[in-house]
Each structure stands twice: as structure tokens, then as C-alpha cells.
Amino acid sequence: MEILVFLIPISLFLGGLGLWAFFWALKTNQFQDPQGDAERILMPDYDDQPKS
Amino acid sequence: MAFAEISDGRMTQQGGGVPDVVETYILSLPDIHCAGCISKIEKVIAKEPEVISVRVNLTLKRVTVHTGRGVTADHLIKTIGNLGYKARELDAGYLSDEASKARDKGLLMRLAVAGFAAMNVMLLSVAVWSGATDATRDMMHWVSAAIALPAIAFAAQPFFNNAYGALAVRRLNMDVPISLAIVLAGAMSLYETSQGGTHAYFDAALSLTFFLLAGRYLDHRTRASARSAAQELTALEVARATKITDGKKETVPLDSLMLGDTILVNPGGRIPVDGVIQSGDSEVDRAFLTGESAPVYAGPKSRVHAGEINLTGPLTIEVSAVARDSALQQLAELVAVAENARTKYTSLADRAAAVYAPGVHILAALALVGWLLISGDLRLSVNIAIAVLIITCPCALGLAVPAVTTAASGRLFRRGVLLKSGTALERLAEIDTVVFDKTGTLTLGELIIDGLENCRPADIALAAALGTGSNHPMARALVDAADGLHLVLPKVGDIKEHPGFGIAGRLENQDIRLGRALWVKGTQSDSSATFLKRGDEPAVCFKFTDKIRPGAVEVVRDLNSHGIHIKLLSGDTQHAVAQLAREVGIEDFTAEISPKQKAGEIANLQSDGCKVLMVGDGLNDTAALRVAHVSMSPASAIDAARVASDIVLLGRNLTALGECLRTAKSARRRIKENFTFAALYNLVAVPIALAGFATPLIAALAMSASSITVTLNAWRVRL
Numbered sequence: 001m002e003i004l005v006f007l008i009p010i011s012l013f014l015g016g017l018g019l020w021a022f023f024w025a026l027k028t029n030q031f032q033d034p035q036g037d038a039e040r041i042l043m044p045d046y047d048d049q050p051k052s
Numbered sequence: 053m054a055f056a057e058i059s060d061g062r063m064t065q066q067g068g069g070v071p072d073v074v075e076t077y078i079l080s081l082p083d084i085h086c087a088g089c090i091s092k093i094e095k096v097i098a099k100e101p102e103v104i105s106v107r108v109n110l111t112l113k114r115v116t117v118h119t120g121r122g123v124t125a126d127h128l129i130k131t132i133g134n135l136g137y138k139a140r141e142l143d144a145g146y147l148s149d150e151a152s153k154a155r156d157k158g159l160l161m162r163l164a165v166a167g168f169a170a171m172n173v174m175l176l177s178v179a180v181w182s183g184a185t186d187a188t189r190d191m192m193h194w195v196s197a198a199i200a201l202p203a204i205a206f207a208a209q210p211f212f213n214n215a216y217g218a219l220a221v222r223r224l225n226m227d228v229p230i231s232l233a234i235v236l237a238g239a240m241s242l243y244e245t246s247q248g249g250t251h252a253y254f255d256a257a258l259s260l261t262f263f264l265l266a267g268r269y270l271d272h273r274t275r276a277s278a279r280s281a282a283q284e285l286t287a288l289e290v291a292r293a294t295k296i297t298d299g300k301k302e303t304v305p306l307d308s309l310m311l312g313d314t315i316l317v318n319p320g321g322r323i324p325v326d327g328v329i330q331s332g333d334s335e336v337d338r339a340f341l342t343g344e345s346a347p348v349y350a351g352p353k354s355r356v357h358a359g360e361i362n363l364t365g366p367l368t369i370e371v372s373a374v375a376r377d378s379a380l381q382q383l384a385e386l387v388a389v390a391e392n393a394r395t396k397y398t399s400l401a402d403r404a405a406a407v408y409a410p411g412v413h414i415l416a417a418l419a420l421v422g423w424l425l426i427s428g429d430l431r432l433s434v435n436i437a438i439a440v441l442i443i444t445c446p447c448a449l450g451l452a453v454p455a456v457t458t459a460a461s462g463r464l465f466r467r468g469v470l471l472k473s474g475t476a477l478e479r480l481a482e483i484d485t486v487v488f489d490k491t492g493t494l495t496l497g498e499l500i501i502d503g504l505e506n507c508r509p510a511d512i513a514l515a516a517a518l519g520t521g522s523n524h525p526m527a528r529a530l531v532d533a534a535d536g537l538h539l540v541l542p543k544v545g546d547i548k549e550h551p552g553f554g555i556a557g558r559l560e561n562q563d564i565r566l567g568r569a570l571w572v573k574g575t576q577s578d579s580s581a582t583f584l585k586r587g588d589e590p591a592v593c594f595k596f597t598d599k600i601r602p603g604a605v606e607v608v609r610d611l612n613s614h615g616i617h618i619k620l621l622s623g624d625t626q627h628a629v630a631q632l633a634r635e636v637g638i639e640d641f642t643a644e645i646s647p648k649q650k651a652g653e654i655a656n657l658q659s660d661g662c663k664v665l666m667v668g669d670g671l672n673d674t675a676a677l678r679v680a681h682v683s684m685s686p687a688s689a690i691d692a693a694r695v696a697s698d699i700v701l702l703g704r705n706l707t708a709l710g711e712c713l714r715t716a717k718s719a720r721r722r723i724k725e726n727f728t729f730a731a732l733y734n735l736v737a738v739p740i741a742l743a744g745f746a747t748p749l750i751a752a753l754a755m756s757a758s759s760i761t762v763t764l765n766a767w768r769v770r771l
Binding site: 012019033 | 168
């Protein structure tokens with residue numbers, strides 16, 4: 001059962017990483033224009049200010 | 053400041069200092085749909101001088117342009133128009149709803165934290181449920197506590213705040229038992245953990261928080277999306293006026309107009325303030341203010357009011373009352389006096405909470421006292437009382453209403469119905485009387501020729517030839533009629549519009565006139581008619597009537613078949629109202645009624661015990677809309693009416709009303725079913741808890757199962 005000493009922190013760390021990623025996405029307005037972002041990736045010209 | 057605002061857009065001026073943003077324009081682009089559209093529009097706008105940044109949002113179908121000095125919205129609209137896209141300016145002031153967005157994000161973050169913590173603690177609990185003992189169990193509990201307590205402290209704040217707010221004014225709401233259960237479960241579990249006890253309810257406290265936050269978030273989203281759509285409607289009318297100072301024209305915001313200023317209103321424009329005409333002759337459409345469908349003559353010295361539409365000639369108007377205290381404001385006072393029926397309405401959720409919250413507390417207290425008497429063991433008694441509190445906690449109740457409202461408003465939105473108020477559906481399900489306004493509601497406010505079959509085609513063709521260039525609704529009706537009959541229009545020369553009177557022209561050396569009775573043949577007569585005179589021949593009369601809104605007849609039939617009483621209240625003339633009532637099949641109607649009488653009529657109906665749905669679009673309906681149990685307005689309605697109503701119909705068609713009623717009824721049924729489900733779960737789980745057999749596993753199962761049942765049941769509304 002000593003393995004728990006590693007497993008619990010590791011699983012918590014991974015979960016926390018997911019939470020942090022979600023917060024980051026929320027804070028940087030990744031959900032403001034989902035349709036537009038899906039289309040913009042197909043544009044041939046370079047988008048130098050990708051955040052919206 | 054300037055940099056923060058533009059850093060999210062596409063930069064067009066590289067290097068050097070960042071120019072200051074002077075103006076921000078938001079344009080609505082209803083037609084854009086692909087990467088090509090985005091790219092074309094952004095490139096063309098970015099090339100314009102003085103444009104600092106431009107960004108298209110495809111999801112909202114909008115473009116935001118930050119510019120320096122000297123760029124007008126009209127210019128941007130024209131530039132985009134040259135690419136073949138329609139663009140309309142939105143009032144940026146109405147759209148910057150930062151507070152709501154921040155709340156939205158905050159709630160989502162709390163939901164994410166609660167979900168993350170609940171999942172982790174649930175996994176740790178699985179180890180305990182499957183038989184971990186002694187040191188292992190204690191460790192699992194401590195790790196759970198370390199995750200759960202901070203997570204609860206952050207995520208459950210909205211409930212704590214609401215509960216505190218209610219308790220501060222000595223009232224009970226749903227958030228009081230919720231907060232109590234969460235706090236007590238956390239505290240008791242921490243104590244048990246420190247004593248090496250067997251039961252810890254960290255998982256229950258967290259999943260409770262998670263499910264309830266999910267309900268809260270759904271509720272918030274529904275309201276936010278309805279509000280943003282409503283704001284977009286409002287923002288379509290940009291408050292600007294053309295001011296004339298020493299012969300120079302200048303576009304200014306409406307707020308900056310002062311008494312005595314002179315403004316210019318072009319044909320087709322809405323008069324922005326109350327005033328007196330200085331020069332110009334025209335006709336004005338007063339349908340929004342009074343419900344009259346026929347245009348009224350306006351010349352020098354005539355008074356005009358905000359909200360009227362100028363039809364034929366340009367008018368210069370001296371401002372006699374600014375926007376804030378115009379005729380609009382006088383009606384607003386009437387509205388303020390009108391008692392708002394909605395404030396008296398208690399929602400189903402609140403009614404359930406009023407019974408539920410005290411019940412739960414009494415039950416938990418009884419369990420505590422009962423077990424204390426039987427066993428004399430305080431720790432055991434507190435444990436059982438808290439188990440009761442957790443199991444009865446209105447997790448499913450918290451989801452029961454928002455889940456149904458979200459599903460129902462999503463379904464209605466796809467059919468072009470916008471719900472502005474959270475309880476609108478519940479109230480709509482109760483109605484037994486529908487009161488309609490006439491002009492603009494049952495009709496479109498567009499004229500058509502009455503008795504077209506009795507007119508000579510040659511007369512129509514000639515009248516249409518004269519009216520081709522005019523903005524006047526009667527002239528347009530004549531042109532449409534000629535188009536419909538595929539008539540070849542004669543070539544009329546020397547066409548000249550005499551604003552406020554009619555149109556004159558020449559054909560084969562004969563003078564032709566189309567217009568008001570007084571002007572054409574020298575005698576006064578009914579104003580909802582226009583006359584055509586050819587040389588010395590006797591004048592020909594065209595009578596007009598308002599075009600019936602598509603779906604009006606079907607809706608009246610539909611409502612009748614459901615046994616709902618229908619009434620028509622209009623400010624228009626007796627003759628016009630009677631004719632429309634006959635055509636759509638309404639028996640009960642009243643004409644020439646003032647706005648005050650309208651509201652009074654509805655108040656009377658309601659004091660007789662009727663639940664009234666008011667459907668109206670004009671300023672004269674606003675007070676009535678407020679008084680009614682539920683109110684609805686078409687998207688073409690004036691701002692004040694849309695603000696006063698709970699439901700906005702986005703399309704031109706009225707049949708959505710019947711659909712709306714059916715959805716409301718089924719939503720109400722689902723909400724009640726959900727309450728029943730939640731109660732049933734309690735009926736099974738509470739005796740177990742009271743008997744002292746409740747374990748954290750049973751609590752977790754009961755809570756998740758009831759929440760999922762309720763959510764699935766709610767989704768049936770979408771079908």
C-alpha cells in the first residue's frame with residue numbers, strides 16, 4: 001500500500017493540471033468565438049493576433 | 053487602457069506608437085458563414101484609413117472595429133456592403149455587459165472546481181466503501197478533507213451568500229437548507245476524521261455542491277442568452293439624430309440634444325424626440341403611439357412625438373422635450389403606476405422551497421432529539437441528524453426547475469421565441485384569456501388595397517406609376533398591387549411628390565394627381581383612403597386596410613379550440629377594428645380605447661380571476677403589457693414594449709404563440725413531475741436515514757440517481 005504515497009499525489013497533480021488548463025482557456029477567451037476559430041484555421045493568410 | 057482594448061484585434065499599423073482608439077463600432081453581419089467571409093471583411097476594413105483593429109466574431113455574427121477619428125459607421129457599412137454583405141450598426145453601449153460575463157465566468161470556475169474535487173474525493177471514497185480500514189481509511193479521509201474543505205469554501209460561496217441574504221431579512225429560501233447541509237456535513241466529517249470515525253460525508257458535500265451549481269449555471273446561461281438576444285434587438289436602433297446648427301448638418305448622440313435645438317428627420321426615419329415642425333410637409337405614422345393604422349398629415353406648427361415615423365418629406369423639427377421627458381416618458385409614468393402583476397407571482401421553485409425548507413429542518417431536529425432520547429449518545433444523534441439533512445437536501449429540487457426551463461427555452465428559441473423572464477413559462481401555462489392589440493400585432497402595420505377586385509387595372513397601373521418613387525405606405529401598397537397583377541405601368545412624366553399631400557405627374561397632356569381628398573378633389577373625407585384624379589374626370593378612390601400578420605387566423609382558431617377566451621383591444625377606429633375582428637374570427641373586441649383604458653380593462657379581467665396574456669407592440673400597449681399576468685410582443689415592437697414584455701416573438705409569423713403555450717404547459721408538467729421524483733427518492737431514503745442506516749455510499753447513490761433522473765426527465769421537453 002506504500003504505492004499510494006506516490007499514486008494519490010500523482011493523480012491529484014494530473015487532475016489539477018486539467019483544472020488549470022480549463023481555467024487558462026476560460027481566462028484567455030478561448031470560448032468566445034468557437035465557430036470563427038474553427039473556420040479561421042482554414043484561412044491561407046497568417047493570423048498574427050490569434051486571440052479574440 | 054488603449055492598448056488593452058486593441059490588443060485583442062488584428063493590428064493594422066505596425067511599429068511606432070499605438071494610436072488611440074477614438075470610436076468602437078460593432079456591426080451585426082447576419083449573412084456571414086465561412087472563413088472566406090471573415091477574411092474578406094477583415095482585409096477590406098483593415099485597409100481603410102484610421103482603422104486601428106478589426107475582428108470578426110463568427111459565432112455572434114458581428115464585427116468589432118476600433119478606429120481613430122473621422123470614420124463613420126455609415127462608411128464602414130457601405131464598405132462591407134460593396135462586398136455583398138448586409139451590415140447594421142449595433143449600439144455598443146447596450147452590448148458591453150461586462151458584469152454578466154464576469155458572473156458567468158465565476159460560476160463556471162466554481163462549477164469546474166466543484167466537479168474536479170467531487171470526482172477526486174469520490175474516487176478516494178470508493179476505496180473506503182470497498183472496505184479500507186484503520187490507517188488506510190483515515191488517510192483517505194484526511195486526503196479527502198484536504199481537497200474538499202478548500203473546494204467547498206470556494207465553490208459553494210453563491211449558496212452561502214444567498215442564504216445569508218435571506219436569513220438577514222428573517223426569511224427561509226432553498227439556499228438555507230443547502231448551505232446548512234454543506235457546512236454541517238463538512239464540519240461533522242472533519243470531526244469524525246480527527247476521531248478516526250467510519251463515516252465521512254466529504255463526497256456527499258461536494259457532489260451536492262456540484263449538482264446544485266450545475267442547476268444554477270444552467271439557469272444563468274438561459275437568462276444570459278435570452279438577455280443578449282434581447283439586447284441585440286434593442287441595440288439595432290442607434291440613438292443618433294441629425295442636428296442643424298447655422299445651416300450645417302451634424303450627426304449627434306440623442307442624449308446631447310437640448311431644448312430649442314433644430315433637427316432634421318428624413319423620410320423613412322423615426323422621429324427621435326418630441327417637437328414642433330418648423331418647416332416641411334409630410335405625413336407621420338403614429339401606429340406605435342396610438343394604434344392608428346392610417347398616416348396623419350403633419351405640416352409647419354404641428355406637434356410630433358418621439359416614436360412616430362416620418363413618411364414622405366424631410367422635416368425640420370424644433371426640439372420641445374428631450375428624449376428623457378418626451379411623450380415616451382409620459383407613457384412610462386402610466387406604466388410605473390400600473391401594478392406589476394409579476395412581482396406578486398411566486399415561482400413554483402419558491403413555493404416548493406417554502407414547504408420544503410422548514411420541513412427538512414424539523415425532520416433533522418426530530419431525528420436529533422429522538423435518537424438522543426433513545427440512545428443518549430450525542431455523537432451518534434448528531435451523525436444521524438446530519439445524514440437526514442444531507443439525504444433530504446434538495447439536490448434534485450435545485451435542478452428540477454432550471455433543467456426544464458433550459459430545455460424549454462432552447463426548444464422555443466429554435467422556433468423564434470425569446471423568453472426574457474425565468475418564470476414566464478410557468479405563468480404562461482396558467483393563462484385562460486388572451487388580449488391582442490390590433491395594429492402591428494394581429495396586423496403587420498403594412499397597408500394593402502381593400503377590395504382590389506373592384507378597382508380598374510388601368511387605375512391601379514396609373515396610380516402605381518405615380519407612386520413608384522415614394523416612401524408612403526399607401527403608394528407602396530399600390531405598387532405592390534400592380535406588381536401582383538403583372539400590370540404594365542404607363543410612362544408618366546414630370547412626377548413630383550408634394551410631401552403631406554400627394555404626388556402629381558403628367559400623362560398625355562393631362563394633369564394627374566394621387567393623394568389626399570382635400571388636395572385632389574377639394575373635399576375632405578376618410579383618411580384611410582387615397583384618390584386618383586386624371587384631368588377633369590371624377591376622382592377614383594382607393595381604400596386601404598392593414599395587412600393581417602401571417603398565422604393570425606390560425607392562432608385565433610388554435611386558441612379557440614383550447615377554450616381560451618380571446619379579446620381584441622385597439623386604439624384604432626371602430627370600423628377598422630370590426631373589420632379585422634371579423635376577418636380573424638374574434639368576437640369580443642373594443643375600439644378607440646386609450647392606453648389607460650387598455651391597462652384598466654386587463655386589470656378588471658384579472659380581478660375577475662382571469663389569467664391574461666397580453667400581446668402588443670406599441671407604446672399604447674406598454675402599460676397593459678405590464679399589468680397582464682404574462683406579456684408578449686413581436687420583434688417589430690417598439691423598445692419600451694419589448695422591455696415590458698416577458699416573451700418576444702422573433703419571426704413575422706404569429707403561429708409560434710400556440711407552440712409557445714403548448715411548450716409552457718408541457719414544461720410545467722415536467723417541473724411538477726420532477727418535484728414528484730425528488731419527493732419519491734426522499735420517501736425511500738429518509739426512513740433509512742432516520743433509522744440510522746444511512747452510510748455515505750447510500751447518500752451518494754440517492755443524490756446522484758435523483759439528480760440524473762430529474763435531468764433526463766427535463767430533456768424530454770426538447771423532443
